[in-house]
Every structure is written in structure tokens, then in C-alpha cells.
Amino acid sequence: MSINAFKHNIPDKTFAKLNTEGEFTRLAVSPGIINKHYTPLQFQKIAEVIGENGAIKYSASYSILLSVPTIEVPRMRQELEEAGLYIAQQGHIVSMKACDFCDGDKMEAAMITEELYERLEGTEVPKRLRVNMNGCASACYNAVYDEIGLVYQKDSFDVYLGAVPMGRHAQAGELFAKKVPVQFIEQLLQAIIAGYQAYARQDEPFHKYYHRTKSADYWERLIQ
Ligand code: SF4
Structure with a gap:
């Protein structure tokens, strides 16, 4: 097995690239401040919400970064939160x-x-x-x-x-x-x-x- 992580999964939907095609927002999603365990249903919900348009990236801050079309953010937030996922606030806070x-x-x-x-x-x-x-x-x-x-x-x-x-x-x-x-x-x-x-x-x-x-x-x- 190769350690070349990009061999089978080329990151062709980077946040920068997506934003050349439309307006995208990043959501930092996790099971909670303390809990680090996702349920299979939460993973399914993340995949469903992202669909074909967005991107999913693992981050160094105990969360998964979802790149989603900005216009869809309110609906996606609601669906993710209903699945019990926590979405970190952004900004100087x-x-x-x-x-x-x-x-x-x-x-x-x-x-x-x-x-x-x-x-x-x-x-x-x-x-x-x-x-x-x-x-x-x-x-x-x-x-x-x-x-x-x-x-x-x-x-x-x-x-x-x-x-x-x-x-x-x-x-x-x-x-x-x-x-x-x-x-x-x-x-x-x-x-x-x-x-x-x-x-x-x-x-x-x-x-x-x-x-x-x-x-x-x-x-x-x-x-x-
Ligand atoms: S997760 Fe690590 S820091 Fe937290 S209580 Fe357990 S051993 Fe201590």
C-alpha cells in the first residue's frame, strides 16, 4: 500500500478552487466540544449534505471541514445540527x-x-x-x-x-x-x-x- 495519499483521492475540490466556481463557505463540524465519536448516521448525513457539489476535509482542529455553497448554508446547518453535529462559530472570538x-x-x-x-x-x-x-x-x-x-x-x-x-x-x-x-x-x-x-x-x-x-x-x- 502506498503512503501517497493523493494517488487515489486527488483533491480537485480545494476551497480555493471551489470559490473560483461560485461562493463557498467552510463549516467546521464535529460531534461536540468533548465527544470525538461520530455515528454512522452522522457520517451519512455529512455525505448527503455535501452531495456532488461540496468537499470534505479532515482538519488539525478536531473537526471536519465542509466546503458548501454559501447560499445553502442555513439549510445545511439545520440538517447537520438536527443530526446532533456541532458547528463551530467562526471569527475573532x-x-x-x-x-x-x-x-x-x-x-x-x-x-x-x-x-x-x-x-x-x-x-x-x-x-x-x-x-x-x-x-x-x-x-x-x-x-x-x-x-x-x-x-x-x-x-x-x-x-x-x-x-x-x-x-x-x-x-x-x-x-x-x-x-x-x-x-x-x-x-x-x-x-x-x-x-x-x-x-x-x-x-x-x-x-x-x-x-x-x-x-x-x-x-x-x-x-x-
Ligand atoms: S483524554 Fe487525555 S488529557 Fe483527557 S482525561 Fe484522558 S488522558 Fe487526560
Whole structure:
């Protein structure tokens, strides 16, 4: 068997190419923030919705990217959501990610993850800000490689900030706060996000903002 992935499946419907033929939109679809298991019916629905016109691509962000005709987006969204699929919001917002809590076997941090999702997801910020929640110290979903990484351990979180997720200077985040009790984590995240909204330059990514400002007293006061 060849490892040449393009041998039998030539990507002739890239997003760029589709947009030369009409107006297409990308939908990032997954079974949920925590759940990573698709049902066969959900896969069938994705295939049915895409049909002959669109394209399906696996992505590095725990989701499948669907390229669909923009004019069809409302109907397709509805059908995908009715099949129990989650469609990520786009734009310069706070976007939550999470591990799958060992397929649901280690759910201690699931409730606070859902609460944080309800409160933070979609908050407008200068540049898309990924908050990645991992449910134990293994951090196997690479929380420390997203701009805000949360690693749960025994009713508390270690908080990592400032990762550079990609590019020539890619690097893990720095441990900013250790053992933040669950009951204080939302307050801390809200304060970090408020600082980012207030003090970042226009379109400044969070990691650049953090590394530019991290010696300011402001950050010290957040964890006192
Ligand atoms: S980070 Fe921990 S809880 Fe989450 S999937 Fe990995 S091993 Fe399981």
C-alpha cells in the first residue's frame, strides 16, 4: 500500500478552487466540544449534505471541514445540527476545545468545561483565541500548545499562556498559574480575556499580546 495519499483521492475540490466556481463557505463540524465519536448516521448525513457539489476535509482542529455553497448554508446547518453535529462559530472570538475525557471515562472536569463553554465561547476578542481544556495531567490533547491551556488535576487547573501554535516560532505555553481552584477558574479566564480586549493592539494574536505585556504588574495581580 502506498503512503501517497493523493494517488487515489486527488483533491480537485480545494476551497480555493471551489470559490473560483461560485461562493463557498467552510463549516467546521464535529460531534461536540468533548465527544470525538461520530455515528454512522452522522457520517451519512455529512455525505448527503455535501452531495456532488461540496468537499470534505479532515482538519488539525478536531473537526471536519465542509466546503458548501454559501447560499445553502442555513439549510445545511439545520440538517447537520438536527443530526446532533456541532458547528463551530467562526471569527475573532473565544473558541473552546477539549479532550474527550478518555472517551467519557474521566469526566471530573466535564461540568466545568460545559460551564466555561456557556460563558466564554463566542466572546469577541481582537483575534481568535483558543482555550484548550484537558482533563488530566497527561494533557494528551496538547492543551499547552493552544493560546490558553487548562490542565485539570484534583479540583484545580494549571493554566498555561502564550503558546505559539504554529509557524517558525511555534512553542508551548508558559505555566502562568498552578492549582487554580475550579471555583475561581472562570473569574481568572474572564480577567485574562478582559485584559486582552482592553490592551491588545488591533488584530494582535493573544500570544503576541501576552509576551509583549507579561512583565506588567497587571498579570501579577491576576493571581494574587
Ligand atoms: S488529557 Fe487526560 S482525561 Fe483527557 S483524554 Fe487525555 S488522558 Fe484522558
